[in-house]
Structure formats: C-alpha cells, structure tokens
Amino acid sequence: MQHERMMQIPQRQRPVRALAHWRFAADRVKSGSIQAGSLVIEDVSGSGNLIESVVVHHESKGQTCLPLSWTNSAHGEEGLVFYNDRIRSARGCYFQTVKDAPINRERFEQGYTIEAIVRLPQPFHEDRHSWMGVMTRQGRGADIGRKGENELLATLSVSNCKEYQWVCHPMNRDTSVTNWSRYLKADEWHHVVIINDTEQTLLYVNGICDYNSPARDIAGIAEVEGRGWNIGASEWGGRLDKLFSGAIREIRIAGEPLVRADWLIDSKPQQVLQGTNERIVLLNGEDNYNFAFIPDPQKLVYLNPEMFTAQVEWTAQHHGKARIAMTAVLGDIVDHSEALDEWERSSKAIDIMDQCRIPYMMTAGNHDYDADDTYLRYYGPERFAHKDYYKGCSPSRYSSYGVIEAGSYFYVWLMVDMKHLLHDMSWCKGVLGQHRHLPTILVSHDILYAERDGERRIPHDSENGTIIWEELVAPNNQVFMTVNGHYDGAVHRIRRNECGKEVIQLLINYQDSYRGGNGWMRLAEFDERANRISFRTFSPWVERLAECAAPAYPDFRFLTGPYDCFQLPFQFQERFNLE
Template identity: 25%
Template structure:
C-alpha cells in the first residue's frame, strides 16, 4: 500500500508541475512569484520554477534520492527502572517505535544494556520481554547488549556473576531465525546484526559488559570479514561524565574510565577489561567503526577519538535513569543522512511528548560513511593467531647471552642491544616473526594485486632509559628458522647483508608519552615478494646498537594469553589477475613492450607501472611482471 500511495504522489507532482508551468507560460507570470500558492507538499519539497516536465522529474529524482539516504535508528538507554517499576514506560517506548517505523523510516534499534534492575528477578524480565517483543512483532532489526544489572543480582561490582538470565531472554536463540542476525560469540553475550539503509550495508555489533578479551577475539574475526560495511558498536560501560555529574568538580576528566576509576568501581564481569583498553586494543584498530554508544553512567556525554587511519570515531553516552519516573522515557533518535554524511541526535520521550534541547541532547555529528568501508573491489585479510581459526604465526627470539636456549614458547619476544642489562655488556637479543599459510584462493590469491600489508605489534615492555631512545629496525629474513632456533643454531645470530635483506621499516621503542604500545610497520613489498615466489622467512626486529645502552623491548608473541594483542598481519588486495594488471600496452599479453614501459618508469611513481601500489616502480613490480610474462 505504501508503494501505491508513493506512485500516486509522484504522478500528482509531475502532473501538477507540468500544469503550473503551462499556466505560468500562458499568463506570462513568473512561477517564482506564485510559489506561496502551491499546495503544502509541493511548496515544502519542490524548489524553483518548472520550465518543463523534465526539470520536474529531476527535482523528483533528487527528492527521492534524498529520501532514500535518510533513515532513523533508535537508542534505548538503561531501562532497568522501567522493568522494575514503570513497565508502561518501557512499553510506550517500543510502541512509539512501532507507530513511527514507516513515517520515520526506522531501520535499527539498539538497546544500551541494563535491560532489568536485578538479573535474578523473573518479573522484571517478563516486563522487558513484553516491551521488546513489540519490536519482534513489527519485524524491526534490533540488538541488545548486557549491562551490569543484567549479569549481577543488583548491579554491584564484585558480586555473583550470573549471565544466564540475560542469555535465556536475549541470547542468540531469540534471534536465530531472523535473516538479519549475523551470529553470537561462544558465550552468547555478544552478537552482531546486518541492516541495509541509506544505500549502505551496515553492521551493528553489541558487546558484553566490561567486554572480556575472549569476546573481543570473536568480534575481531567478525569485523575482519566485514570491512565492506561501516560498523557501529554498542556496549554498556564505556564512557563517564564525572565532572558534570558531580557539579563540575574534576575528580577525573570525562571520557573513557581511567584506570584509577576501577579501584572504586570494580569489574562486573570477572574477565572484564577497562574501557580505555577496549579503545586501545580493539576499537581504534578497526577502521570501519564510526560510532560507539553506551549507557551505565547517569549522564549524557560525547567525544570523538582517532582510529589508526586518522579518522574520527564518535563515542556517545546516554543514560537517563536519574530523571523522575525512572528516566521519564527518554530515548535517542538518530537520523542518518548518508548523502550529507551526518547523524542528527535527538532525545525524545513518548510519555512526555517532549524533546530535550540542551547541546548534550540535541546535536549533529559528521560521518563520511564512505571512509569507513573498503570499496567493493578491495578485499581484506588478517592473520592473527587464534582469530578466525588462523594458527600459522611463528615467532621467537634468540639471545647472545643464552646462545643455546630456545624461546619459542615465550609469551613475549625480546629485541635488545644488551639482554644482560649490564653496563657495556652489549649481549644482543633479536626477535623473529613469520606468518605461514597466507596464500590460497580463500586467503590471498597468488593472482591478486596486493595494495597494502601491515604488521601490527604490541610492545608489552618498552625502553625505560632516561639517556637513550633507541630505534628498532625491521628486516626481511633471508634464511630459514623455526621457533626452536637459538643464537648458536643460527650461527651466532642474524647479520645484516647475509641473513637479513631489505630493511622494511623502523620504529621507536619508547611507549611514552601516551603509553601507546602499538606499532604498525609497512610490509607491502615483503608480502608481494613472498606472493611471487621469494621464500617467506618472515621478518626480524633488530635493536639499534648503542654502546653502553642496556635497554630493549618485549613484544607480545603468538603464545600470549591476550589474543587480540598477538602479532597481526593485515593485507588489502584486489583479485584482478596479474596478467591484466601487467599488460601496460593493452595488447592483452605481457611481453617486451610492457617491460620497456616499466623500465622507463623505474624509481618513479608511475600510475600504471607501479603494479603493487607502493608509490614507486621497482624490483617488486618487475617480479610481478615477470610472473605474468606470456
């Protein structure tokens, strides 16, 4: 029926525009002068005069394009008081969603957690079920994350962890038959969903409270396989606004919970991590996340943080449970416009029939959605031990001070210009890492064109010398080694020029001043060379040699208990065959003519001869061309 009504309106608009144009031309009247006489619908949406039906159609197409780019998402902050004391308010919220689903084009609903006040009280879950079942009945896509009150008897940290009640009511079995449901973590406490809106395929990820590393390992695998979708994340406890909450007294700065906060408010999930760790270890690394929403702290607050690509990721807190009547039914209305690249946030109460107009309640965020997803032709693969079933990482370190000792089972590997930490001892430590089994039709095809490859390392113990700030160098390894290799088995350690080839990158060993332990090193040329037949012996991390310095770094290994901080290789590529890419003359074969073009562009950023897109024409491009020779 909606389509029939829309077709009728379209026909009326075209007919009216044509009639108005003809009448204005006949009477010699400027159509602009009579815009006030147009019916309200046309006056509000159709701009300018109408010299012919064609321009009316163009206006109509623009109107329809805009309507398709605009949609609404609803945020339901902490409903625990409604489930216990005011069930009619909870029901009013979801009934309003049902009534406005079509008028406002509501495409997704996100619950911020704390569905109930007491996880073990049955009638609270029954009230929540009654309200949330309205969303099931109308078929709207939605997700729910657990809050601290959903996993403990009364929301108090350090008390019994009882997640089974949330899992029973809002676990994966509730959504299993929904075509939009993507899946859940092994615990069932985190989940994701798909929804398409505004011409964009989105992914919505709902994470467990205090989000344990095991949940993040699962979530990382989900995001790794969906880099073509902009992603939004909802988790219950992430931001706080303590300054505003306590009338401006700056006990802690507003934002993510600082480490000192956890001395006062402990974890609700016994395996939980701090919210700043959630950002550093997970959120900022995933460049398709554009929005993080949360509740828990009884305030409104927002901030924006950079991801590893330098893009702003917006973080928004909303929790109204301190308002009268358990929260007065306040909920968030997010209006997306994917053409303008904006999200308008409004705060509305269906029980009051009112909106909040303060800046913290009514604001607009800029989101260039196209920057938060890879183009459809670009594919992404990540290789990290224990993520999505990958088990091919090999890493170790060798020590001059213990030349016959193998460190392949260590949770960290060392790169150090003096592992003895003795003044002027200078006993070396050298680190190695390799990613095996990365080329196949399902991983990186041998015929693919690699666009980028990045090694991601985490420094668990950085340099602490007040005198020196040494660098660490990443080299292509040219000899075989295994995790049980030792200093002596590698004939006295690794030597540049014999055991080590091309220097691939350099990074500082000091995590100060912002305690950022992540290092990202460009391995595009190395991975491309391995793809085209060069033996893959991985890379070595070598210390800068400074006489008298006794400081090095410890790097987390593939055996580290923190799965998401293990070494990681990220690769983007296009699947077009190399022969097509290397055919520079366009004659559908790769021969001397193509080679002549490549050699003439040697060491320049030639737009076509730079086959591996590393910024300059060189040996890697030549290897690709020779591999495609016909």
C-alpha cells in the first residue's frame, strides 16, 4: 500500500479550482422534476457541466415519474436515492453530462481529485448490485487503440463484495490501472476520494487508504472524443451496463491533487477497532514461549505485499528473542491462484524463514487451489523435506504434520487440508494414533465461523468443522487447540472433548478489515509457570510505521478488543497428562 505521505501533494496556495461539482439536492435542480420524468442538475462550480437524467427500461406507456427520490434533509443528509432494480422494475434511471459539457474533454494531465459521497443499498444483493457504477467515463479502451477489448476508460464502481474500485486508463499507459477499497458496510455514507498526482493514484474511503495499484507514472484519464460521463451507471463493451442503487449526495472533480484539508468534508473514520500503540513486552522467561499464526495473507500478498513481508521478517528476527517456537500460515497464501506473480511474492517472503531456519508450517486455503496444483509446486512436501521438525505428508500431499519442542513439551502440529479432508482422513487419524501422548494443535483453513449478535460474536462449526471435530478432535484427547482462518473476523471458544477435557478453538482472519489486515497476526504466549495462555494480535507492519511517525487509527500495534487480546487459564500438567 502506498501511504499518503509518499504522494507529493502540494500545500494549498489558492482556493480549490473545481472542474465540476454536483450537489444532489432539490434546490440544485436546473430544470424538470422527478414527477415529470426529467431532471437537470446544475454544476455549482460554475463551469457549465450540467447533468441530465436518462430513462432506460420503460415498463409502460404513459409512465413518467423517475425511479428516484430526495433523501430526508432534516438531519443534513441531503442526497438523491436511486431505485434501479431490474428484477423488481423494468424502469431505471441515471444521469449523463450534457453534450457540450467542458468536463467531457478534460484529460486531467496535471492530476485530479474526484470525491463522491455515496450510500450503498441495504440489503445489498450481490446479484443485483455488484459492479454498479457511481461515475463512469463513456467509451472503452479499444475505441482509442488500447489493450483490452472491453476495458473501461474510467469508472468508480461497486464490486460484488461491496468494495469501491477505481479503474482508469491513463493518458500515458496502454492498459488500465485499478485501486480498491476494503469491504464496506451498506446503508451508511461513504466519502470516497480518488487522488492522482501524475505519478500514482490513491483511493480513500472515510479517510482510510486501503489498497492501491503498484503501478507508477500514472498521468491523466484517457477520453474518446464526443463522449461524456455517466453518473449512476457503468458501461461494458462500450454499452450501458449496471445502474446504481443507493444514494448519492455530492460529487466534485478538481483538476489537481488536493490536500486532505481541502476535501469536501473532514473524513474521519468511525472507529470500529480497539487498539493501542503502547509497547507490550512479551515474556521471554525459560518457561515462556510463543506460537505465531499468520492469518489469510491473500489481500496482503495481492495488494500490500510489504505488510506480509513485514510479518515474516519480524517473525524471523524475533524467533529467539520472543521465543517463537512455531509459526503457522492459515491458508489463502494468494488471492488468485492463476496469478504467478502472487505465488512468487509470497514465496520470496516465506523464503526469509527458510534462510533463517525458522520453524513454520502451512495449510492451503480455497484461493490456493487450481488444476495445476500450483500450491504444491511452491509449498509442497519438497519445500519442507530437509527440515528436521517436518515429519511427513498425506497421500494428497496437501496435509502434513511436524513435531516441535517448546518449553517442557514436544508439540505435534497437524495441518489438515480443507479440500482433501475426506481423502486425507485416514492418514490424519493415523498421525494422531501414533502420537497420542504428545499435545497437538490442529490447523485447517475451514473449521469455525462467527455470527454477530450486536457486539457479541457467536462461534459455529462449519460443515468441515463438524467433520474435523467429530472425527479428529473429540476422540483424540491430545488435540487441545484448533486454529483456522477463511471466515471473516476473530472469535474463540472452549469446548469439551469425549474425555471431558477442554479444547481451545480459534478463528483468526483480518483480511476484510482495514488494508486487508494491516499486518495483524496472532501470538499465543504459553506461560507454564502461571498456567495460562495469553493471546495477542500484533502488527509488525505498524511497528515499522511507528519508527517514522506516530501511527494513527487504524494503525494499531496491538488490537485490544475482547476477541483480539485475551487470556485463558490452562493447567499444563493436568491437560497434558495423556497417559
């Protein structure tokens, strides 16, 4: 991720020069009305960029009222609501700039800032609302000889995962570049800001910059002569595509990169994470040791690889000092199994632990599978064969196990592959049968998920989780902990096996949080003398940021919420008496 401080945005010397500015409020209507079936909204910048309504999908002759309504402005939340639903209605509406609008010819060669204040519909239906356009430049890359038959010139759209995406064909490149936001909640206002300084493009939502294209030297926005802009509609293949549902309050376009102080509103994110930047010292006594868990790094490897590298480097550097006995990667090492650059980036980072001879184990996630078994080419048994703690793999070659000494015990780490669970079941049972007297941690990508009930999170077994519990955990008393990723969020519970002994179960996954997880990983500190296990969520990436400047939300070294930082009593001698 490129941070704001890395973009050289000039300090404000004069008032913002807006190229276009649309406020979606009843008092900004130039002509027409919703009831009359036509609406023209003025450009408050004074540049003459009027936008006019366009009706599509007429359902009956004589109907004129547009599928729009003004929001209730009693609380200052003015805006225009779009009811574009192809399933429920055959009538839709969007806006386009008028034919002679100056913004149609603008190439933004000195950079730009595009701001949109938007609210997504609730409920958000993936089939009806994915890839709908907030703002799209008409035309396609193929119209001007660019690569990609149907590539859009520029669009701010909403993905099927409720992400905002800015896709743009710069003037100086043959292909498009893309920026992403994290997954967002529907039915709340989002202030989206896209800033380009001719070198790079950054996208913010409510003041937070999540992901950005690694491409550099990005100048201008390509245009097709005679084509304008759509508001509330996307295009594909040069034709109108998805219409927008939700509300738009305001859109402003400036022909330069703006500093934060000059944005439309003071975008301060709603603080939904609890955390601290105070240093927390890990115990390093003779009876203390840590196990580290790196949850689903897929978004980091794909878009913020420096964060994943920071996790691995910190683990390697603190292996001895923090007494990190084992590190486990919980699956989804890549976001796209067909993208070899992601495999290469992840492998280069993991190689740091190889070179430093740091013990680690891995399991695959659903994003890691493909017809060519690329996961096995990078992380199959051959990568681990020379490691003394590694003890073998299953017939599928996806499941594996190792044995590591930590404190007073030898621990078995059983990595159970989610896709080949049933195929590998007999092998997994054989491993457990051969090591009945060794405490065991079972890791698989898919075991627990969490439902939210207000501030509470309620853990449930997934389909795979039920099989794992009934076949591998409950009958085998030595399995005292299970760990998984895959599902959004973090939760834990204690469950009793067939012997009545406690089993700690953890879900750890921060990929849907800020910046794809912001480098957060889980540390489990085993304190044999105090008979407890302390769980902490720590970001080596934020630790690195703090060396340059004081981090601010959401950049916390440690997350301190009840599902991120907690202690559990654990009677080691009693629980590990496996005779």
